[in-house]
Amino acid sequence: MRRFSLWLRGKPLVADSMLAVALVLVDLATIGHKRNLLVYLVFAVIVPVPVIFRRKYPRTSAAVLLALAIVSTVVSRLIGEDLQVTALVAVGIALYTLVAYVGRREGLIYLVGLVVDAALTDLLLRESVLMTVAFLTLFYALCWTLAEFLGARHAYDTEVAARLAVADYDRERGAHEAVSAERTRIARELHDIVAHAVSVIVVQADGAKFALRSDPDAAEQALGTIAATGRDALRELRRTVVLLRTEHAPEQLPQHGTAGLAKVVQMMRSAGLAVELEMTGELDDVAPEVSLGVHRIVQESLTNTFRHAGPAPKAWVRVHRRDADILVEVSDLGHGAGPLVDAAPEPDLAVRNGIAGSGLGLVGMRERVAVLGGALEAGRRPEGGWRVRAAIPLVREVAE
Structure with missing residues (x-):
């Protein structure tokens, strides 16, 4: 039974269709x-x-139900018999749906419409005013209260799910950064091995070449060294190759460009961080390493804001493509720590800058921007909060 309930929760059309069928059966019984x-x-x-479409099209469904209720009242007056269709309790269901899934403002407007319908019913059918008012007040109050309760629970569940998604995202990002750091270390080791060996071999080969005739023993010794x-x-x-072959971490790079930035911003918004995103210029045709750098800077900056900017933080993300570079600026109104300093940082400074914890923080962003030939600035804003500003060249010169 629990599995069936969980299955229905993910299929609103099926659940609402069953509710509609139940209303029809109740009316057929009488x-x-x-x-x-x-x-x-x-x-x-x-x-x-x-009722079948109440969650997919809540406003339209509610309006149609209210119109049917009014038509039912008019028809009852014309035929001289109060139809008393039990299914008309669906107007209360519509009120609940509007409050829970759309908003209180729409629910209040709809409640006014229901009051007009009740007044019209009393006028045309001359029912007991006191009984009608008492019943409708109790019924609509119950629908509204239930919507407030379930709506709050739904919002809470959504926020928890969003925060869990951010936590999972952080763990995956941390794992990816750890793998990248290890591969960078292996790459350095490969470079050291090859560069050292080739340098020794070249020098010894040149020495053996000159000593081959004049000093065969020295040439032989050089060849042995080679x-x-x-x-x-x-x-x-x-x-080292064995280490690489036993590495099973999947190579899953994030989606870059405007779509990737929008995805990161939307995830942070879902978790409760108010973010404004501004993107100007063509950002989808830049080099992959530049696009990845922009993505990582925005991602790390917003994560730091979300974690350390205090209650109700707000952030602004500006990504602007200029003639020679891409300007990335992420600022917030939080009350987190200040810029990275040369002296031993305070504990909160260490957290903000990524020295403590599992993330690379500003240290990692500085290294990434430096590799791309750019410059990064980070620190407190004069008006309060924190700003990260990076300029990444579109064409990077590789130093020999």
């Missing part, structure tokens, strides 16, 4: 007491139909 069976049957079948150096280098290369 149809024998009606004089105008055909009219009653038509309303009993038509009224529950908007062979030994080559064997050592080959052994080290094999060891």
Whole structure:
């Protein structure tokens, strides 16, 4: 039963269709007491139909139900019999849906419409005013209260899910950064092995060439050194290649460009961080390493704001492509720590700058921007909060 309930939660059309069918069956059970069976049957079948789409099209569904309620009152007056279609309780369901899924403002407007419908019913059918007012007040108050409760629970669940998604995202990012750092270390080791071995071999080969005729023993010794150096280098290369072959971390780079930036910003918004994003210029045709650098700077800066900027933080992200570079600026109104200093930082400064914890923080951003040939500035804003500003060249000169 629990599995079926969880399955229905993800299929609102199916659940609402079952509710509509239940309303029809209730009306069919009492149809024998009606004089105008055909009219009653038509309303009993038509009224529950908007309930099926109440969560997919809440405003339209609510408006149609209110219109059907008014038409039912007018028809009851014309045929001289109060139809009393049980399915008309769906107007209360519509009120609940508007408050829970759309907003209180729409719910209040709809409640005014229901009051007008109740007044019209009393005017045309001359029912007991006191009884009608008491019943409708209790019924609509119950619908509104239930919507407030479930709406708050739904918002809480959504926020928790968003925060869990951010936490998972942080863990995946940390794992990816750890793998990248390890691969960078292996790359440095490979460079050291190859550069050292080749340098020794070249020098010894030149020496052996000149000593081949004049000093055969020296030439032989140089050749032995070349062979030994080559064997050592080959052994080290094999060891390093084994490390690379046993690395099973998947190569899943983030989606770059405008789509990737929008995804990061939307994720932070879902978690409760107010973010404004401004992108100007063509950002989707830059080099992959530049695009990745922009993505990582925005990602790390917003994560730092989300973690350390205090209650109700707000951030602004500006990515502007200029003639020769891309300007990335992320600022916030938080009360986090100040810029990185040369002296030993305070604990909160260490957290803000990524020295403590698992992230690379500003240190990693500085290294990434430096590799791309750019410059990064980070620190407190005069008006309060924190700013990270980076300029990344579109064309990077590789130093020999």
